[in-house]
Amino acid sequence: MEEKILVRNFEIKEILPCLTTPGYIRFVAQADNRLDDVIPIIFIQTPPGKANYIQKDNTLTLRMFNRNVTLFASGKIGVTNTPDVNAAKDFLYNTLKPLINNAYKDFLKHGPPSKDQIKAIKKSSWMELYKYLPGENCGECGYPICSSFAVAVFQGDAKLSQCKLLREPKYNSKLQNLIDKFGRMFLASLGLDLINES
Numbered sequence: 001m002e003e004k005i006l007v008r009n010f011e012i013k014e015i016l017p018c019l020t021t022p023g024y025i026r027f028v029a030q031a032d033n034r035l036d037d038v039i040p041i042i043f044i045q046t047p048p049g050k051a052n053y054i055q056k057d058n059t060l061t062l063r064m065f066n067r068n069v070t071l072f073a074s075g076k077i078g079v080t081n082t083p084d085v086n087a088a089k090d091f092l093y094n095t096l097k098p099l100i101n102n103a104y105k106d107f108l109k110h111g112p113p114s115k116d117q118i119k120a121i122k123k124s125s126w127m128e129l130y131k132y133l134p135g136e137n138c139g140e141c142g143y144p145i146c147s148s149f150a151v152a153v154f155q156g157d158a159k160l161s162q163c164k165l166l167r168e169p170k171y172n173s174k175l176q177n178l179i180d181k182f183g184r185m186f187l188a189s190l191g192l193d194l195i196n197e198s
């Protein structure tokens, strides 16, 4: 069967001096396909602390490797804080291209996220996640209390799977409520992959 690939190539259209790091560049590239379908998927697959999604424009800014990466539905891509053109090409082909094409596979398999799901994720906060955690403050996740763990998970610095208690039968209803609220794909972005579990 033919592999489903959305983006194969990029053209770097503009290179400018980076505004934050002397000697670095920022650049604008154009993908060889539109990104309408994958932008909402990438948004829900990214920890909220690292993503800013403007739903009305379908524009997403990601924080990756100390860079701001903005994806536009047209296929335009803006990237800051990059050492040089070679690093720009490396980032486009070895980081962004797999990210986009994996999101496209998920789009084809699971369809687009619902508007309600996107709304819930946009409004989400570490405090909301905290409500669904066991609340034992046992420290087994590597964080002393559940609230500091919730902050780290939201920032993408810890994985939700580090809280083993959440998978215990006693907390089944909390986990189920979390799934119902945000969906399995978003939980995977927080580091709890239930999609590939049978």
Ligand code: SF4
Pocket (backbone or CB within 6 Å): 133, 134, 135, 136, 137, 138, 139, 140, 141, 142, 143, 144, 145, 146, 149, 162, 163, 164, 165, 166
């Ligand atoms: S392992 Fe779970 S219950 Fe224990 S502190 Fe971490 S988040 Fe809280």
